[in-house]
Amino acid sequence: MKKMRYGMIVFWTLLLSFMFIPSVEADSGQLYEVGADAVNVRIAPNHNAEIIGQIGSGDQLVVFQEQYGWVQTYYDGEKAWVASQFLLDHKEKSAAKDTSYSTVTITANNVRLRNGPGTDNDIIGHTFEGNTYEVIETAGRWHKLLLDNGSAAWVASWLTDHPQQQQSSSGEETSGTTVVPLDGYxxxxxxxxxxxxxxxxxxxxxxxxxxxxxxxxxxxxxxxxxxxxxxxxxxxxxxxxxxxxxxxxxxxxxxxxxxxxxxxxxxxxxxxxxxxxxxxxxxxxxxxxxxxxxxxxxxxxxxxxxxxxxxxxxxxxxxxxxxxxxxxxxxxxxxxxxxxxxxxxxxxxxxxxxxxxxxx
The missing domain is CATH 3.40.630.40 (Zn-dependent exopeptidases)
Structure with a gap:
């Protein structure tokens, strides 16, 4: 009986001490992922409250309640608060990372089709918002599409509903509009x-x-x-x-x-x-x-x-x-x-x- 009681004490001590660690889930809370760098953790749901730590992009935390734009979690075993606008729902985040798709839909008008993956390749045509194509291949931030006439062409992925993670520094163009990357802003x-x-x-x-x-x-x-x-x-x-x-x-x-x-x-x-x-x-x-x-x-x-x-x-x-x-x-x-x-x-x-x- 004493051994069982000691085991329960150890269990709850560990749970409270590590309620905030990467990749931890709890039945009584919802898992979120941090979507920004250097997010402050505070003792109360207010931007003027004392800062007790920081969390960064990719970190995960268990949320137990929400209040006026803040979420309550635990940090080093203590109740803590984080501004909710910096967090992503873990399930939605995981779904967003799923790239097991076979088609993409164009999300802008007059998008240029090229004969290779990059803006230094020749323009061989244009496509328009709402058009859907089969994806043959993906290279970096570019998708190779199977066109309606049976030929193939490359399109910038950030102009589709399945953008890839890293955008070309030179940007891609639509007719009359230059799509300039906003990385770092x-x-x-x-x-x-x-x-x-x-x-x-x-x-x-x-x-x-x-x-x-x-x-x-x-x-x-x-x-x-x-x-x-x-x-x-x-x-x-x-x-x-x-x-x-x-x-x-x-x-x-x-x-x-x-x-x-x-x-x-x-x-x-x-x-x-x-x-x-x-x-x-x-x-x-x-x-x-x-x-x-x-x-x-x-x-x-x-x-x-x-x-x-x-x-x-x-x-x-x-x-x-x-x-x-x-x-x-x-x-x-x-x-x-x-x-x-x-x-x-x-x-x-x-x-x-x-x-x-x-x-x-």
Whole structure:
């Protein structure tokens, strides 16, 4: 009996001491993987709380509860908290790594087909968004496709629904648009509102918070396809204060903070998109590049670039912009905003705007 009691004490001591280690699962919690470097572990769910350690990309931890954008785990046997925007669900992460696919679908328009895996190879044709092909071979960041006429051609994998991990430093081109890699850049996407804050109300009482989260996920994926590291200030219908959104940006080495919103106005004829900045210089340049790309990729009216003192811009030390992606009170804008095609076009525009900002 004493031996059994001693064994149980040892068991629970080890469990508490190593609740946070790579590749540990627990029946009472959910396993997550860290998706960023140097993530702080704190004693309380607040960016001002004491830091008790750090975890890095690829580390795994067991989560026992979530609270206002934070998750509770254990670190060195003590209860600890980590900001949830730095974490990936382990099951989703594992699924994302599965490359046992036989076909790919093109995710951009006018994608160049080449006779070899690389931008130094000759262009032999073009393909378009939505087209699906059998994959014959994959080399680095390139897929060799079996075309409808029986011939074969190579396409950049980051322009398909199965991008490979390492992108060519020279980038790949679509007709009229250069796809510039964003490897090494950290982008914080801020879906406006959430939880008890619904934001603006649309014609039929649609809630802005739902639109911003939906489009943010599309934008995030396309930025990641371009090589960027992307952090969301919220990934579900959770309330996050304005102060916390700024804290999230400043807690990380953020190269650009982009807050996504939809507008509203009592006069229903008012419509269109706009990009907002607080300071001249880098923020103005980023807003200008994003708005120019929105004008190019979307069919909504352009309301231009505006200087404003929104909290997430005024109080943020990082380069930051706020983008209004249309009016949900407009009978013209709303049906367009709700389409998947428009959301994809918005994502293309933001990616292009960010690329132009960093590389021009």
């Amino acid at each position: 950290n982008i914080v996407l801020d879906p406006g509102h959430g939880g008890r804050d619904p934001g603006a109300s649309g014609i039929s009482h649609e809630q802005e918070k739902n639109f911003t989260l939906t489009v943010a996920k599309v934008v995030a994926q396309k930025l990641r396809n371009a090589g960027a590291t992307v952090i969301l200030t919220r990934s579900d219908d959770t309330y996050v204060s304005l102060e916390e959104r700024v804290n999230i940006s400043q807690a990380y080495r953020t190269d650009a903070f982009i807050s996504l919103h939809y507008n509203a106005f009592p006069i229903t004829t008012i419509n269109g998109t706009s990009a907002h900045y607080y300071q001249m210089g880098k923020e103005y340049k980023l807003a200008q590049n994003i708005q120019s790309a929105l004008d190019k990729h979307t069919e909504l009216n352009s309301r231009g670039v505006k200087q404003d003192a929104y909290h997430v811009l005024r109080e943020n030390e990082d380069v930051s912009v706020l983008v209004e992606l249309g009016y949900i009170t407009s009978p013209y804008d709303l049906p367009v905003i709700q389409t998947e095609n428009h959301q994809s076009n918005v994502a293309d525009a933001i990616v292009e705007g960010v690329q132009n900002y960093f590389h021009n």
